[in-house]
Amino acid sequence: MWEETVAFSGPYDFDLALSRLALDPLHSVDMEKRMVKVPLVLKNKKIVAEVIGTGSLEDPEFLIRADHDKEMTLQRLTEIFQWNVKLIHIHEHFQTTELKSLFNEHYGTPLVLEFDPFSSLIKSIIHQQLNLKFAFTLTERFVKTYGEELDGIWFYPSPEKVAQLTVEELRELQFSGRKAEYVIGIAELAASGQLDFEKMKSKPDAEVAQELIKIRGVGPWTVENFLMFALGRPNLFPMGDIGIQNALKKYFNLEEKPTPAQMEKYKNPWNPYLSYASLYLWRSIE
DSSP states (O other), X not given: OEEEEEEOOSOOOHHHHHHHXXXXXXXXXXXXXXXXEEEEEETTEEEEEEEEEOSOSSSXXXXXXXXXXXXXXXXXXXXXXXXXXXXXXXXXXXXXXXXXXXXXXTTTOOOOOOSOHHXXXXXXXXXXXXXXXXXXXXXXXXXXXXXXXXXXXXXXXXHHHHHXXXXXXXXXXXXXXXXXXXXXXXXHHHHTTSSOHHHHTTSOHHXXXXXXXXXXXXXXXXXXXXXXXXXXXXXXOOTTOHHHHHHHHHHTTOSSOOOHHHHHHHHGGGTTOHHHXXXXXXXXXX
């Protein structure tokens, strides 16, 4: 087991990041100890990394503990927690926009990624058209039935494992028939290498979107969600998302949800950080 300290210039609100992660019952979060245990799959090896917040909002610092390749682990954790993103630059950008007070209220909120791209896509499919409580219940049921537990931490099942499942097996967990087909279909593509998540990291948004949208069960909302929370892309604004629409309605004191034309007008000044506008708007109604 090795230990390493990571520090960088703030702002970075780790406590707020932890509170968002804690919404998912599959995550192992200890708010008191300011710690999250992160399941990582590095070169087909499963490891659990501990991330402990030891710094402050303005001077973020983290103690990392793991027992696998240090460089690879730190690189992946940096991607997940977006430690290489200068949030102060994003904050300053929004000081000249109508979202200024929102960015002041949620100062230093980072965009934290899902722990694994495949599980991120599967989770998006499971969550489609479900209320959040049942979405988390169904995802937890799926992972605890077919995933793997290591040191008390749950890993999503591999693409190879999910590709072998039948629609009937997933129906027993309360999946709809169609949703079961979508999940198995995506797993088959990932297991065969037709979906290469590592290569996606270096592709532009439009290219990734073009690749994903062809897949059964994947619509614009899922594509935007994946780009934002699996790949950490900074400039996504899911206009079809009900949460975004409700947040805009509340923030701008609108009588009705905003129209697409209104949303287009609102979002123009928020480029090139639309993902952060989305994140902070979601925060405002959570």
